[in-house]
Amino acid sequence: MDHHIKDIELAPAGKKKIEWVRREMPVLSGIAAQWKKDKPLEGVQIAACLHVTSETAVLMITLKEGGANVALCASNPLSTQDEVAASLVKDFGINVFAICGEDRETYYQHIDEVLERNPQITMDDGADLVSTLHQKGGSRISQVIGGTEETTTGVVRLKSMAKAGQLRYPVIAVNDADTKHLFDNRYGTGQSTLEGILRATHILLSGKKVVVVGYGWCGRGIAMRARGMGARVGIVEINPVKALEALMDGYEVMSMLDAAAWGDLFITVTGNISVIRKEHFLQMNDGTILCNSGHFNVEIDRDDLESVSVNRREAQPLVEEFTLSNGKKLFFLAEGRLVNLACAEGHPPTVMDMSFANQALSVKFLKEQASSLENQVYKVPDDIDMNVAHLKLSSLSIKIEELTPRQKKYLASWEEGT
Amino acid sequence: MDHHIKDIELAPAGKKKIEWVRREMPVLSGIAAQWKKDKPLEGVQIAACLHVTSETAVLMITLKEGGANVALCASNPLSTQDEVAASLVKDFGINVFAICGEDRETYYQHIDEVLERNPQITMDDGADLVSTLHQKGGSRISQVIGGTEETTTGVVRLKSMAKAGQLRYPVIAVNDADTKHLFDNRYGTGQSTLEGILRATHILLSGKKVVVVGYGWCGRGIAMRARGMGARVGIVEINPVKALEALMDGYEVMSMLDAAAWGDLFITVTGNISVIRKEHFLQMNDGTILCNSGHFNVEIDRDDLESVSVNRREAQPLVEEFTLSNGKKLFFLAEGRLVNLACAEGHPPTVMDMSFANQALSVKFLKEQASSLENQVYKVPDDIDMNVAHLKLSSLSIKIEELTPRQKKYLASWEEGT
């Protein structure tokens, strides 16, 4: 089997979509144009486990232009755009294994399919591929020279592996590139999370009490945009410095228990498990809306939610209504999966352009330098990061300053004072 | 001579001012209360070169409560609050050498006075003290066990010294504590810079084109607040990642030359020299206002400004009017010195509470640990940083979340995925 997708006939719509987003991805398109000539990945087998969206398609095509053989599976059961999957198979010769709404078993079968192609480089979004490979990949792992990881959650998992001495090859934490997390996590997640919520619920954000759980880069982006839409925003945090920042940024800061009784809408972006749970559900007001924009669907504890409920039904597509024993109704979006991908189309291409330019250049870096790396989690090399920023600014015709020789000298000296 | 100040009779007003700001400094006040009992700095001689403001007074008093002998000089000729200096001498027994408006010679004489007391610990804001000590301190330097540095500019200078192998004792970069630069540099500089400009010029910010040169923490704070006051904000940067952030934050990003022709008001916060210079002045519109909120008065090139001018007069207190040969008038605030300290009263006490709690705890750390440190620039220990944040939140009665055991375990594991 060289692909497993919903319907190959969807390819034309997918192709149109890919072309559409490509317009907003000038950095990656520029890399693809260069690689078409240079073929830096000639013959490299790549296994990618990413959200199968139109933006990912542009990355896959870029790798292919660079000479690689690429197999792609989904990094989330609900985030696949089936028409894009179809076009990748039909129009671009990528081996895709992903169907939107696939069950857990199929999800892992698709990962297996991709691994069976004996990849030399892995690309992850959440570390399910690398984790599966390490747990049951057998000897295949020895052929892998390195991997990349897209998201915070995956980086946390990989660092745990490395710390435990169990990581078997070097991984580049693309997430930690400035041109990735400062943009994609913040401006991308901020906008797309709200868009997903609006599509699913059609509520007005003005005047609503929105609780953002987690004030990392994703949480900041969501809070900033929720306020920009007129919401009153509360923040729940565990880190005191971030909590103080949230306060000084003008938000209410509260414990999860206080927030539970206060908010109208809850959005989790912590990368942690069970951050909204039984004790919190019991405090909530009638009509409260719950969703998650963190990587895994574990942040809002669905088992707990079911345990305090007497009834469950679909109120709207992707909106489950849980009736608690106290008679109040809570609305749970997209089964707790990433609301921006499940209810909308994920990050806009212009931020994915930067994230995926880091991905592409990190893959090339691994091809060339992996042998000199240890089995650790690495940052994206600074020159790649800066280069991506420069290319992006240039595509937008934005001019920045350069240091004069006198200024460079001044910065390097210490004698001159008041 | 055990002090050199403007007028000891000003002490009552200074004392009132110190009491007033102390209300907003609960973290430092709490440390002082503890130290009054513990005397952790018993007998230590401290030389401090800081802005002589009411907030600094609270820090000096805290060190004194801890048992130290303290001598204080100004870190900027225009930033001394003379009534505070008077009260420190009269009411609190601190040796102060600082007079607002002192000339360059007196400024350095005051540094010398402080150094003559043979300090064991130095405290700097801009590194003039440490720099003077290294250049002409002679054998005195051998008695110094360590120092602290408050601001970005000073840290840059000290790292240059350390890199050149010329730093003779360890220095704690208080500026680099999260609870310092994320708050003081951003929220403090943001508000106080605008306040200084408003006091000096009385302009309306709404609708004005404000150019912020430098998008570090200070620049972000100023840009955020300028927009919050209704201004249209342009950013000039050398770092492409920061430039992209500025753009995504909704600001105009431009080169200095383009900005020169666009802006109504310019604020420099780069830590660099001659960032606005001859070629830029010549592009500016009639009525343009120029000021600096970076540490040294070198960011706007005054020599260049004079060289293109045919006339200079005082238009208002702290506002110089330069008439260029093309007939246009430019207004230059506070001789290019820190506009928030020269034209207003510097950072509000609530942020200095955190910065100076880091200072106090870093001095104690040096007393206890300096012997194990090398002659390098060190970060504030994480536990001090986190502790300051916790104390601040607690003083504000803000509750944050704590990780459950299950969550701690989850964060440390990697096996669990989709």
Add this chain to the structure above:
Amino acid sequence: MDHHIKDIELAPAGKKKIEWVRREMPVLSGIAAQWKKDKPLEGVQIAACLHVTSETAVLMITLKEGGANVALCASNPLSTQDEVAASLVKDFGINVFAICGEDRETYYQHIDEVLERNPQITMDDGADLVSTLHQKGGSRISQVIGGTEETTTGVVRLKSMAKAGQLRYPVIAVNDADTKHLFDNRYGTGQSTLEGILRATHILLSGKKVVVVGYGWCGRGIAMRARGMGARVGIVEINPVKALEALMDGYEVMSMLDAAAWGDLFITVTGNISVIRKEHFLQMNDGTILCNSGHFNVEIDRDDLESVSVNRREAQPLVEEFTLSNGKKLFFLAEGRLVNLACAEGHPPTVMDMSFANQALSVKFLKEQASSLENQVYKVPDDIDMNVAHLKLSSLSIKIEELTPRQKKYLASWEEGT
């Protein structure tokens, strides 16, 4: 024929949708509950020409609960939610004539169908119903006791009619109620317009140059939210006071010609014709996106756009790509029809709750008071407007202040001064 809709089988999905939005419409629901008992509209025949959305459904049901017979047609060919139309027919006994995507001829046939029922009261959104009735309604018009009008564009048309002495019955300008235009036009249009654009184009708003043409209530809402999403916002206005407000609100203010060369995305909300036309298209950058959120599809001149284009194709659903003879591509959304209704679901129910409570209470007012009114355009009576605001606040459990007797007396006096 007692209805003409797409597919009666869609009713279950429509009913779910109506139930969902009803949760967010407590004011109108409260009126419906009261009317179910009082039957204030017993036997009144109502013709409504409104956007056939789930929120409108709640209004129709309220009128029906009040005893009225209701026939409903669409006020825009692209804004009908077919499943809602189905449920209104099947579950609630409303005569609906509306199909999403209907052509112009069918659109006017549907208006005729509704008029054939000999209405006593008309309800309009854009004044197509009242205009048709006046132009070719014959003797039917004599039975009409009054009408209501929902939107700015319709009010402008009706005032022109009244001024020309051609209005044949009194009309209540629901649009001019404070609880309508301050909320629906501003917060509703602001959010829903951006949502429509995001759904259609998937662009990132952060950093984009968004031009809002028209700074009335709709324009303010869009500008405020676009900035809230990180865009750089330019405003085009004809009224100098509004232009100054836009400037002081921190936006760029420019002529349409200058804006054409500057913007990335254009949104028209002027209520006027041909505000973006040939001369402007020719100045635009490659990739510019054009859309309208004003009532009629005349604001962006499509004839002009075709006249300067050499090619046209569908780039994405609801996105037309026009290639100009200079090679640049412009993207035109939803054929220039209201982007918030054509590409998303229109205003959120919580604002329509207020707009439609004004509608319902104005219909009741007409039933009771029309005979004392002249053939003019009337404001919604103040007590209705205030009552809607009070009911809304009460549904949100928000407490406001009341004047004390002393304060009432003070406000009525003039003798007391400094």
Add this chain to the structure above:
Amino acid sequence: MDHHIKDIELAPAGKKKIEWVRREMPVLSGIAAQWKKDKPLEGVQIAACLHVTSETAVLMITLKEGGANVALCASNPLSTQDEVAASLVKDFGINVFAICGEDRETYYQHIDEVLERNPQITMDDGADLVSTLHQKGGSRISQVIGGTEETTTGVVRLKSMAKAGQLRYPVIAVNDADTKHLFDNRYGTGQSTLEGILRATHILLSGKKVVVVGYGWCGRGIAMRARGMGARVGIVEINPVKALEALMDGYEVMSMLDAAAWGDLFITVTGNISVIRKEHFLQMNDGTILCNSGHFNVEIDRDDLESVSVNRREAQPLVEEFTLSNGKKLFFLAEGRLVNLACAEGHPPTVMDMSFANQALSVKFLKEQASSLENQVYKVPDDIDMNVAHLKLSSLSIKIEELTPRQKKYLASWEEGT
């Protein structure tokens, strides 16, 4: 006596100040230049009771250039800039009766002095002049042809007089011009109120809980700017529509009693009496700051505050500390007088430029048209209002759109629909 001021020797500083603000007042300066030639007010005696600031000076000079004889007294005991008063007397030949800090008796003596000059036109800010003239002016009132009023509070008083049939000559409500209240009350009060608070208290606004009492134009401006500085903002209102707007703008809306227990800083702008009173003081937290930016010092009930206090002292200049019997301390700024004028310098010149251009043109209008007016409160004629806006935009080189003939025709027609 032809003037009564603090010290004529202050004139040079005052003149510098007047010249400085004049740069930001191009509209009024343009009128002055025209009037110098035309002398439209030749020989008219004007009595003005306004805040004696540098901006008012520019208005006085304009009237003088127009040929009028002008006598000026203060409209608030704390708002006079003594150096400006000196310059007006010495350099510009204006009869000024105003001393900063004058007591109530002197305040009214100054009003009397101005009235003794037998004015033909009165100019008021708060209606103390017109009120005094009506109460004890005797026959002088018969010579007055008309008056102008600058502020909301004064307009409310004058409308009460007119309603009671007691107004003896026509008054133009300059406050109600769009180019006045939309700008001066909103952007001017917003910025200057915060500036006054910062100067007096030196607090950080980020993270503070700021309660704005009254959500009129002044309240909106303050709320908008307080949020722009990072504060969490609560609104207290009596009007349900305004309360809903505040909520949708993202603020907390609460009753005064709930707000009392919540806020850190209270700002009143209601135009009403005793809005913060005994019951509220008793709920407040230790350290709460209280100030007023409404016209009269009656909004915060000082008698009530004293009645619940056991101690009072000056904590800082213009900051009174009241210790309640429960031990908590409340800080009361500027004796409850306009904090923007008492603690800072009032509105920036660029907004006063518009307000005072309306004043000047309204005086000319009265000179020419008063005989055709009744003893009522009139709006500023629309053409004056629009003209001021056009002149302001022009001075800023901002271009706006003009309607095409086709657009004018479209707006006047009603036949064209979907």
